[in-house]
Amino acid sequence: MERRTFLKNTSLGTAGGLGLTILDFPVFGKNAPSNKVVVAIMGVNSRGAYHAEKFSKMPGVEVAYLCDVEDGAIKNGLKALTDATRKPIIEKDIRKLVTKTDFDALVIAAPDHWHAPAALLGVANGKNVYVEKPCSQNPHESEILIQAQAKYGKIIQVGSQRRSFPTLIQAVKEVRGGLIGNPYMAKSWYTNSRKSIGIGKVIPVPSTLDFDLWQGPAPRKDYKDNLIHYNWHWFWNWGTGEACNNGNHEIDCCRWFLGVDYPTKVTSAGGRYAFKDDWETPDTQIASFEFGDQKTITWEGRSCNSYPVEGSGRGFIIYGDKGTLVNYGGGDYKVYDTTNKLVKEIKADFKSDPNNTVSASGDADMYHQLNFIESIRGDAKVTAPIQEGHKSVILCHMANISQRTGSTLNCDPKDGHIIGNKDAEKLWGRSYEKGWEMKL
Numbered sequence: 001m002e003r004r005t006f007l008k009n010t011s012l013g014t015a016g017g018l019g020l021t022i023l024d025f026p027v028f029g030k031n032a033p034s035n036k037v038v039v040a041i042m043g044v045n046s047r048g049a050y051h052a053e054k055f056s057k058m059p060g061v062e063v064a065y066l067c068d069v070e071d072g073a074i075k076n077g078l079k080a081l082t083d084a085t086r087k088p089i090i091e092k093d094i095r096k097l098v099t100k101t102d103f104d105a106l107v108i109a110a111p112d113h114w115h116a117p118a119a120l121l122g123v124a125n126g127k128n129v130y131v132e133k134p135c136s137q138n139p140h141e142s143e144i145l146i147q148a149q150a151k152y153g154k155i156i157q158v159g160s161q162r163r164s165f166p167t168l169i170q171a172v173k174e175v176r177g178g179l180i181g182n183p184y185m186a187k188s189w190y191t192n193s194r195k196s197i198g199i200g201k202v203i204p205v206p207s208t209l210d211f212d213l214w215q216g217p218a219p220r221k222d223y224k225d226n227l228i229h230y231n232w233h234w235f236w237n238w239g240t241g242e243a244c245n246n247g248n249h250e251i252d253c254c255r256w257f258l259g260v261d262y263p264t265k266v267t268s269a270g271g272r273y274a275f276k277d278d279w280e281t282p283d284t285q286i287a288s289f290e291f292g293d294q295k296t297i298t299w300e301g302r303s304c305n306s307y308p309v310e311g312s313g314r315g316f317i318i319y320g321d322k323g324t325l326v327n328y329g330g331g332d333y334k335v336y337d338t339t340n341k342l343v344k345e346i347k348a349d350f351k352s353d354p355n356n357t358v359s360a361s362g363d364a365d366m367y368h369q370l371n372f373i374e375s376i377r378g379d380a381k382v383t384a385p386i387q388e389g390h391k392s393v394i395l396c397h398m399a400n401i402s403q404r405t406g407s408t409l410n411c412d413p414k415d416g417h418i419i420g421n422k423d424a425e426k427l428w429g430r431s432y433e434k435g436w437e438m439k440l
Contacts, residue, residue, distance in 0.1 A: 037373050038103040040065035040127075042094055042118055043110030044077030045229050047132060051107050052088075053080040054366055061373055062086045064103045067094055068110075070228070071208035092210060094118050098125040105376060108132060112245075113218045113238045116141035117438055123154040124440075130372050132159035133252075134244035135389040139397045139416070140429035142390035144438050149386050151440060157372045157382040158389030160252045164368035167331040167346050168253070169383075175257055179335060181322025186254035186297045188316040190246040193306040194283070196275035197231045200224030217436035226278060234279040236404075241281030242301040243396040250316045251289075252384075252392035253327065254297045257318045261391050262416035265290040266409040268402035274304035287399035292413065299399065331364060391416070401427045 037060060041052045044066050056063045066077040066088045074090055081088055091097040094114075098106065098121045106122035108115055108131045116136045122129040123145075135158045136142035149156045162168050175183055202222045205211040211223050218237050233239040243251075255261075270285035283303040290296050306313060314329035323343070327333045331348030348364065374380035394416050401424050402409050410419045418424045432438070 035060050035377055037061050037105060037376050038064045039105045039107055040067060040091075040097060040100075040103045041077065041107045041109065042067040042097070043073075043108060043114070044068045044080070045070065045073035046076070046109075048073075048107070048109035049076045049080040050365075051109055051130075051369070052077050054363070054369055055107065055373075056081055056084040056086075058366075058370065058373060063088050065089050065091055065097055065100070067091050067097050069210040069213045073229070093213060094121060094216075098122055098127060101126075104128060105130065105372070111214075111232050111238050112240045113137045114216055116145055117217045117436070119145055119156060120148050120438055120440075123148050123152040123156060126152070126154065128155040128157075128372075128376050130157045130159065130369075131386075131389075133248045133389070134240050134393045134396060135159075135386060136393055136397070137238075137240060138428065138430045139390075139394040141438060142386065142393055144440065145386050146390055147440055155372070155375055155382055156386035156389075157368075157375065158384040158386060158393075159368070160249065160384040160389060160392065161365045161368040162249060162253055162331075163256065163383040163388075164371045165331045165348070165364060166367065167333065167348055168327070171325065171327075171333055171346070172257055175318060175320070175325060176259065179323065180318065180320030180325055183258050183318050183320040183325075184295050185319040186258055186295075186316060187300075187319070188247070188250035188254050188298065189300040189302075189309045190242065190250065190314045191302045191306045191308060192242075192246075192304070192313070194303045196277045197226045197234065197279050198277050200226035200278050215433065217432045217438070219431055219433050224278070231279075234281045236280050239281065240396070241285075241400055242283070242303045243285060243287065243299065243399045244393065246314065247285075247287075247299045247301050247399075248393060248396050250314060250329075251297065251299050251395050252389075253316050254299075254318070255392055255395065256388075257316075257325070258291075258295050258297065260291045260295050260297075262291075262413050263289040263395065263398070263411050264292050264413050266395070266398040266402050266411060268399045270301075270403060281400070282403055285399065285403060287395075287402070289395050289399075297395070 039055050041048050052063050055061050068074050069092050105128040108118045115131050119129045119131045203225050205223045221237055233245050266289050268287040270282040272279050273284045285301040287299045312328040315327045318325040324336045333346050335344040337343050371383050375382045398409055405424045409424055
């Protein structure tokens with residue numbers, strides 16, 4: 001994408017004179033060799049291929065390596081870089097990739113069980129890291145990443161892209177400035193019309209896939225014909241369900257807008273209702289998070305019924321004592337007064353697509369990618385550091401833990417840890433395949 005096309009496609013249309021564009025990020029014109037950032041991408045079947053293409057289009061950024069364990073995925077990654085000036089090197093083993101000294105940043109878009117282990121490998125080997133959501137497969141893993149960031153002094157940016165959308169950055173400032181009074185409740189949702197994954201058959205691993213390396217840190221399971229490339233999301237051994245897959249985005253926004261950190265109570269209701277198949281995680285889930293007696297967040301996930309909420313497949317609402325702010329999953333939002341009269345509307349030029357597994361917000365995600373690059377250059381601070389990513393992702397994890405144990409979780413507001421529930425506490429971490437344990 002040429003620079004002028006990128007600016008046209010991602011500058012934000014506004015109401016109320018917001019007037020923010022991608023030019024607010026000072027990346028352009030910084031093409032000196034000292035400012036060049038060299039990137040490696042891990043996991044390039046879909047989302048990672050998108051990252052490869054977009055990072056390669058940025059001035060002063062080169063994609064030097066692609067890392068994947070499946071031949072078809074590698075082809076997708078290479079196709080995304082057809083027009084790139086630098087042709088990437090393929091390295092299938094992330095453990096070998098991170099030891100190379102000729103790149104600056106590792107971008108991780110592999111399956112969930114790889115996110116935190118790969119991020120740890122990256123920073124431990126001197127790489128800045130962009131890790132897609134969820135930044136951990138369980139709460140303990142993102143705690144380790146916070147420790148790793150402090151130990152190794154490298155950047156860990158979490159793929160909570162909405163924290164870099166100029167319209168939402170402005171909206172948070174307005175809410176905290178009293179736009180809707182005291183914001184005390186947030187509601188979020190995600191809907192889709194996913195089909196049954198059926199009952200998988202154990203079959204020989206395809207010759208195009210290194211399944212042992214694909215499983216990596218996860219305890220070994222047989223290969224089934226309904227697992228790869230996407231359905232691993234719905235198996236606890238590798239995935240984290242819809243709460244972490246998509247709920248993570250809006251739950252993060254709710255926490256951001258309300259200005260809260262760790263909950264005091266978490267509950268979840270739901271199950272696998274739509275089909276009887278191998279899918280283990282909930283396809284229907286309603287989770288509630290309480291923050292003392294001050295504020296609360298709810299999330300509704302419907303993986304298999306796409307009837308919209310507020311006319312949108314995803315989004316969030318912030319309720320205050322002097323008004324309400326409504327978001328429709330992207331950069332748009334509306335503000336209503338206490339009589340439900342529309343008093344402000346902000347529209348972004350990009351449209352969200354809740355069912356797009358590659359980029360639900362289109363090229364608006366480049367705001368977040370640019371923020372990462374500029375932070376490496378020392379000209380910005382990451383908008384979604386691991387410390388904030390951890391606080392949001394453990395809400396999603398605790399929704400799942402509450403669901404799996406059938407219990408209400410009481411939590412320590414200092415760090416979110418579960419209090420007085422041994423069964424739930426066992427799910428705070430996970431077991432690893434021998435030799436693959438996460439260690440600082």
